[in-house]
Amino acid sequence: MLSFDGRVAIVTGSGRGLGASHAKFLAARGAAVVVNDLGGSAQGTGSSAAPAEEVVAEIVANGGRAVANFDSVSDNPEGIVRTAIDAFGRLDILVNNAGINQVHAFGPDILPSIKRHMEVHFFGTAGVTAAAWPHLIESGSGRIVNTTSPTLIGFPEQTPYVAAKGAIFAFTRTLAFEAAPVGIKVNAIAPTAATRMSDEADLPEEFKQFMRDNLPTSLVSPVVAYLAHEACAINGEVIQAQGGEAQRLVLGFNKGFTSKDLTPELVQEHLDEILDPATHVPFDRIEKQDLSAVGK
Known part of the structure; x- marks a missing residue:
């Protein structure tokens, strides 16, 4: 079994949905986890300590180790990393999962939404990664798992979201070149799962129910765990994960x-x-x- 004993992980946006599933999975395999979540809505408004605290409480109740962090990935990435070092003394794994989704048809008023998505998805990913970088080098086998999206193929009224996810795809591919010489591996997932984002999306109710029945978050987290493990043998890859399927997503x-x-x-x-x-x-x-x- 791939164990994470002695390893320390940060999972951003892990108070709910996919992030919560990743955090619980890693903790169940032995990792000490920083559960980071601002606690806002899926659209990026508001804040609450409750989501992160609830995930931490569940992990601890099951015998794991976890601490909560409530910083925004776009406003205080250094604070998120500092929490890991202060609580556990090291950092080995960074799972960049935090994100928002504001459905917005393209037009003259689209730019604020694009900027907001880039702030959270791309600059949040890049910022926490930059803050974590020296600690991941020190780890000797640092692992970064980013989160892009299958919607890279295009999706109506999702230009801000998909553009930000596209930036993460490119970031993952090119950062992998710089990561390899210092012992870090950088990969990404492109997940599909039933979460509050899908529940709130403008999708047919039958499709939402199909997702709830067939695409649980629990069938994405094993892919994340492999990419986060020191035994991971790939670098610069993007794996599409949904409903137990794992597929390579590539350009060419x-x-x-x-x-x-x-x-x-x-x-x-x-x-x-x-x-x-x-x-x-x-x-x-x-x-x-x-x-x-x-x-x-």
Whole structure:
């Protein structure tokens, strides 16, 4: 069994939903956990100590070790990391899970919503990661698990949310290059699970019930736990996790079309070749990737 005895983890946004599931799973496997949650609404308003305190109480009641932290990931990432060091003396694992979702059709008034999503999702992820970085190096086998989304393929009235998740995808891929030489591995999940965000989303009630019946948070947390473990063998990967499924999510190139005399007309004429999925080749794993052809 993959044990986390002696390991210390921070899970942001872990007062409810996926984050709470991750925190409880890691604690049940032996990790000491900082349960971070501002305690606001799914839209990012308000605050309450109750969600984080309740998760900590449950972990402790089951024989685990946990402390609560109520800092905002975007306002005080250093405070979140300080809680781990003050309480447990070290930090080995960072699970960046905190997020919000404001459904908002694109238009002239969209920018505040985009900025707010970036503050929480991307800058929150980057900020806590930056604060944790030296401690994860000191750990000798630091692990970072970020949270992006399957909605990267596109989703109506979700431009702020999906754009922020796209930034996390790119952040994960490129930070992995800097992480490898210092003993850290950086990966991400793209989860789908029944949470308060899905319950409050503008989705058919039948689909919400399907999610509740088939996509529990408990079937995402095992993927997080593997990526957080010192035995994790991958770096820079994004794993889509839902309902017990685990799948690699990648970008890549296809063969496309080439002409040294390229014109708009040739693009139009050869569009089927340019878009042909049959010749698609995904990027290789970080440790094997040859960057010499990128951008050529």
